[in-house]
Amino acid sequence: MSKEVISLSDVNIYHGSNMVLNQVNLKIHSGEFVYLIGKTGSGKSSLLKTLYGELPLREGEGKVAEMDLKKIRPSNVHLLRRHLGIVFQDFQLLTDRTVFHNLDFVLQATGWKESGKRKARIAEVLNMVGLATKDFKMPFELSGGEQQRVVIARALLNDPEILLADEPTGNLDPEVSDDIMKLLKEISNKGTAVFMATHDYRLINKFFGKIYRCESGMINETSSLNG
Numbered sequence: 637m638s639k640e641v642i643s644l645s646d647v648n649i650y651h652g653s654n655m656v657l658n659q660v661n662l663k664i665h666s667g668e669f670v671y672l673i674g675k676t677g678s679g680k681s682s683l684l685k686t687l688y689g690e691l692p693l694r695e696g697e698g699k700v701a702e703m704d705l706k707k708i709r710p711s712n713v714h715l716l717r718r719h720l721g722i723v724f725q726d727f728q729l730l731t732d733r734t735v736f737h738n739l740d741f742v743l744q745a746t747g748w749k750e751s752g753k754r755k756a757r758i759a760e761v762l763n764m765v766g767l768a769t770k771d772f773k774m775p776f777e778l779s780g781g782e783q784q785r786v787v788i789a790r791a792l793l794n795d796p797e798i799l800l801a802d803e804p805t806g807n808l809d810p811e812v813s814d815d816i817m818k819l820l821k822e823i824s825n826k827g828t829a830v831f832m833a834t835h836d837y838r839l840i841n842k843f844f845g846k847i848y849r850c851e852s853g854m855i856n857e858t859s860s861l862n863g
């Protein structure tokens with residue numbers, strides 16, 4: 637049996653006093669590939685934000701990588717994030733430094749003290765995303781797809797149990813999106829759970845995964861993309 641890495645029971649998600657999702661029940665296991673679909677404004681990003689501790693869990697029970705979401709505070713959210721890789725639509729690399737220094741910045745911020753080990757880890761993750769020779773490039777010297785690969789490499793640095801991706805292919809053309817999907821699939825095949833919000837049904841039809849749909853304030857597992 638694979639391990640449960642995300643579990644939500646009867647969770648209600650709010651922005652201020654406005655309830656966005658109610659009675660969310662969801663379980664994700666290590667190595668699973670799971671899509672989150674739903675119309676714009678249906679609550680996909682809000683659900684992901686709850687999982688990475690950006691939105692506090694007020695009602696219901698939630699566990700992510702064995703941490704209780706109700707106990708997450710600004711002062712300990714870094715302990716949760718250590719188990720997570722997070723990837724967004726817009727690439728969010730630091731524009732003033734090279735690929736290597738973007739990655740090194742994260743390793744230093746997460747306690748990697750020895751520069752030799754940092755160097756080796758950076759080489760490893762760049763290799764995983766197929767950018768082994770691009771470490772000296774500035775972000776603006778890379779294509780959109782390459783930048784998104786660097787973002788994924790950055791998310792993998794601390795060997796996360798879970799990768800949360802919010803529209804990771806939203807700014808990419810179909811061919812490049814497919815390459816990113818292949819990479820995300822490889823990552824889940826190695827045991828990391830991948831939970832990905834997307835509007836792109838073409839990808840869902842092409843790359844198998846479990847599907848949850850946000851609709852009318854609820855989340856349900858579905859096997860159909862219609863409706």
Ligand SMILES: Nc1ncnc2c1ncn2[C@@H]1O[C@H](COP(=O)(O)OP(=O)(O)OP(=O)(O)O)[C@@H](O)[C@H]1O
Binds near residue numbers: 678679680681683
């Ligand atoms: N920071 C915020 N403050 C208040 N309300 C918010 C905030 N962010 C989102 N909302 C509201 O919460 C609801 C869900 O938004 P959310 O961003 O989770 O949707 P989404 O499914 O990710 O949409 P999209 O497909 O457009 O990214 C919307 O009604 C939105 O207006």
Ligand SMILES: [Mg+2]
Binds near residue numbers: 681
């Ligand atoms: Mg969103």
